[in-house]
Every structure is written in structure tokens, then in C-alpha cells.
Amino acid sequence: AQSVAQPEDQVNVAEGNPLTVKCTYSVSGNPYLFWYVQYPNRGLQFLLKYITGDNLVKGSYGFEAEFNKSQTSFHLKKPSALVSDSALYFCAVRATYSGAGSYQLTFGKGTKLSVIP
Amino acid sequence: EAGVTQFPSHSVIEKGQTVTLRCDPISGHDNLYWYRRVMGKEIKFLLHFVKESKQDESGMPNNRFLAERTGGTYSTLKVQPAELEDSGVYFCASSQVGGTGDPGELFFGEGSRLTVL
Numbered sequence: 001a002q003s004v005a006q007p008e009d010q011v012n013v014a015e016g017n018p019l020t021v022k023c024t025y026s027v028s029g030n031p032y033l034f035w036y037v038q039y040p041n042r043g044l045q046f047l048l049k050y051i052t053g054d055n056l057v058k059g060s061y062g063f064e065a066e067f068n069k070s071q072t073s074f075h076l077k078k079p080s081a082l083v084s085d086s087a088l089y090f091c092a093v094r095a096t097y098s099g100a101g102s103y104q105l106t107f108g109k110g111t112k113l114s115v116i117p
Numbered sequence: 118e119a120g121v122t123q124f125p126s127h128s129v130i131e132k133g134q135t136v137t138l139r140c141d142p143i144s145g146h147d148n149l150y151w152y153r154r155v156m157g158k159e160i161k162f163l164l165h166f167v168k169e170s171k172q173d174e175s176g177m178p179n180n181r182f183l184a185e186r187t188g189g190t191y192s193t194l195k196v197q198p199a200e201l202e203d204s205g206v207y208f209c210a211s212s213q214v215g216g217t218g219d220p221g222e223l224f225f226g227e228g229s230r231l232t233v234l
Contacts, residue, residue, distance in 0.1 A: 004159075032220045043121065043208065043225035044160075051220070090160065094220055103148070103173060105223065107160040 002027040004091050006108035013081045014116050021076040021111045023091030032094040033074040034105065035065055039087045047089075050074060061085070081115045088112050119143065121226035123209050129232045135197040138229045140209030142191070148212045149192050150223065151184060155205040163207075166192060178203075199233045206230050 013019045036044040048059025055067045092105045151163040164174040168189035186192040210223035
């Protein structure tokens with residue numbers, strides 16, 4: 001069974017400082033990895049994904065994530081946080097094999113990011 | 118282009134009553150998914166349609182839940198009879214089939230919050 005862990009329920013960071021939201025995963029075989037963001041009273045919005053290749057993935061709004069296979073991690077990062085980045089962030093994994101259940105995304109519990117002015 | 122729309126945004130019902138949630142995916146998206154987030158927990162997969170066919174319904178909690186996708190367009194998720202533990206936010210998502218080796222990304226609706234009293 002696949003799983004995702006987001007060890008921090010909340011991350012607080014000062015505006016202008018770098019931010020990191022942590023994610024580790026477990027899946028059989030190689031993973032597809034995703035980050036989604038949810039702003040208040042909105043649906044989840046896609047930020048970025050890792051498929052294969054370069055371990056550093058760049059996404060929307062200046063976010064990036066680094067895939068580390070040996071540590072089974074996919075941490076989300078941004079060099080300089082904005083107050084508008086305050087939201088709920090979800091990491092998700094999907095198996096790369098084809099077959100029953102392969103389209104399921106498994107999500108973490110989410111990490112609330114608060115950027116303090 | 119219209120996004121994924123869900124109706125109602127919030128429903129409050131008594132235990133034992135019936136509720137039907139509706140999802141209109143992005144036009145042309147063959148894949149339609151239902152997910153659920155119970156308060157403070159992970160977003161859990163419920164089921165996956167490809168056009169009008171149920172591809173994977175392994176996440177459906179029990180036979181009180183019935184999902185349909187008429188003509189491969191909109192989808193409904195009926196809960197009958199509702200129980201207290203069914204409370205949560207029900208998300209619908211749709212996607213295109215990605216290219217070879219590309220899983221694509223899901224486009225989520227804003228969710229339907231169900232409260233069972």
C-alpha cells in the first residue's frame with residue numbers, strides 16, 4: 001500500500017524567508033509525486049509534479065520540489081515566502097505501474113503554511 | 118474555460134436522510150474522480166470513472182454510497198442513508214489522459230461539505 005507523510009501540521013515562516021514543507025512517501029516501484037495547494041474555501045490547485053528525470057522540479061508561483069529517492073522524500077521549497085503563500089499544502093503520490101488502483105492519488109494530511117508579515 | 122464545478126457547496130442533513138452531490142468536470146476530460154476528506158485527516162480516494170465506466174471503486178466505504186456518471190459527462194454521488202461518519206468534504210476532480218509516461222494532473226472542484234447531524 002502506498003502512503004504519504006507530512007510530518008508538520010503547521011509551518012510558520014517570516015515573509016521573505018525561505019520556506020520548506022516536508023513530505024516523505026512510500027510506494028511500490030517508482031513514484032509519481034505531486035504537490036497541491038488549497039486556499040481557503042477553494043479547491044485544490046496543482047503546483048508541480050515529479051515524473052522522472054531531473055530531481056529538482058519547478059512549478060507554479062515560484063515553488064520547487066526536490067525528489068530524493070534514497071530518502072523517499074519530496075520536499076516543497078520556495079526561496080522567498082510571500083504572505084499570499086499562506087494556505088494548506090498537500091503532497092500526493094501515485095504509482096507508475098499500470099493496472100488496478102494505479103490511478104489513485106494518495107495524499108498526506110496536509111501542512112498549513114502561515115507566512116508572517 | 119470553466120473549471121470543475123460541484124453542487125451543493127454545503128449540505129446539512131439528519132442521520133438517515135439521503136443526499137446527492139453533483140460534479141460537472143471540465144469539458145473533454147474523460148477521467149473523473151471522487152475524493153473525500155474527513156476533518157483533519159487525509160484526502161481519501163473514493164472512485165474513478167473513465168467516461169461513463171467505473172474504472173476503480175475500491176475506495177467506496179460501503180454500499181450506502183452510489184456514484185454514477187451519466188453519458189460520461191457529469192457525475193453524482195448519492196449517500197443513502199447518511200450516517201454521522203459520512204460528514205466531510207467531498208471533492209471531485211477531472212483530468213485528461215496524459216501522454217506516454219505523463220500521469221497528467223487533476224483539476225479539483227471546490228468541494229461539497231456534508232454535515233450529518
